[in-house]
Amino acid sequence: MDDCIIIGAGPAGLTAAIYLARFHLSIRLFDSGSSRAAMIPLTRNHAGYPEGVAGKELLRLMLTQAETYGAHREERRVTAIQPDGENFRVITDDGDYHARTVLLATGVVNHRPNILPEVHDPALERGLLRYCPICDGYEVTDKRVGVIGTGDHGMREALFLRGYTRDVTLIAPEAEHMLDDACAAKLDEAGIVRVDGPCGGWGIEGDRLALDTAHGRMAFDSVYPALGSRIRSRLAVAAGARANDEGCLEVDDHQRTSIPGLFAAGDVVKGLDQISHAMGEAGVAATTIRNLLSERQPIRR
Template structure:
């Protein structure tokens, strides 16, 4: 069976594209591993219509239900290889199943590098945050710990000074920090601690602070995580010859979201843009419009 379009990635960009393509009545499948960053956030507060927040898993479930009502097929799998075929594209999954499609949308996103403290996960989006554009407002005028590594953590602490001056940066991995950034931290009165975190104190979704390796504790009800080195999931896109930036984000046409390879689009965080839910959704819709235009052009 050959699909009109396969969307790889069932996050916000992929789901929004699927819904739009379903409304165009195309035969579409979404291949998703169900482990994207959108499954981790317990509450998004910056979305229109949800002033008290909505969890990522809940919003994804609603989106999937909406897409299924439009006839979209969902396949749980990981695409590991892609190649051009005579009549379109051929995708191969980790469990050795292959799928054919006329058009491909890559919406595989980014995987955040989060330290292995399981207590943090239930707090994400509620009392522990990753994206300052999304959630800087949530720590306004509150004491906040920045749990991070090297320059990435230092830059996060400096960024958060727009909302609060009560910050402490803990360089958990003791990674080097540029002298210029250390001077800026000092100028802003942000304490800098170069010490590993022994454990995280949290109860359900409430972050309560950390215990450092020397046994001392820092009590706090808010934190940001900034370790850098996030994984941009563009591996199989490269196999198709898709042009990538140096940081592995996929380069797309700003208007159509088409990549450098014919019949291959990309949307969401895997492309180069501000990594927010609303922008990912817009990317997905825009890509779907142009995928539809290309499909009907060949049928006329």
């Protein structure tokens, strides 16, 4: 039986793996290969990388560091977590495994606009399509920016980006905007243009990403989808863990879920989309896991 099974090998899962391996604990790191961090072409706001670092390179370096201390990534898709007394049974597409604790670091999935992969992926790679204004808003300073969204969520993202550029257009994803008077007033006060959808006909035209709208074809230096995300908390919720209405797992200040021995870290807890935040939570979770196991049976060399 393993001391801990980590589900997810993004920044949170890999940080936990480094900590737990250095605690001389036996761990398994299950990964289905769907970390959002791998989609980042270059992040320039992650501390310690003055010239920026690609998401895949950051994950590679973190995995190499974890492997240095004995951790090993296994390509497995976990289908269920079942409490078994004070331990856990983890069911995968390649057999069942048992552990004293489990750490869920499965993150979230961004809702994408209706754009074909042959346009989406090169646009993402070139910075024409972006998903995290906190991470890369600086890169669109004084540029022409489109935000795909509506309602309160779309308004908030457009207003956030207004801190980087005057030229922000909020485009409804489907048809007419769904904005109450308060939202509309805030957008008008900030000078943010509103355009109805639907969005379609996406294409890369020179150095811009273009799309069709109810007001005709428009092109932008960068486009931000503000369509929300799906929290990948199903495994924990099915096991009985509490989550909020959005699906984010409820944890205490030591990353403990409502199920003893089941921990969570990163965007599955709070979809902040920040690598540093996910890593910090993982460090807290890993240390708490170590102390919990030591209480059950002293950890000694």
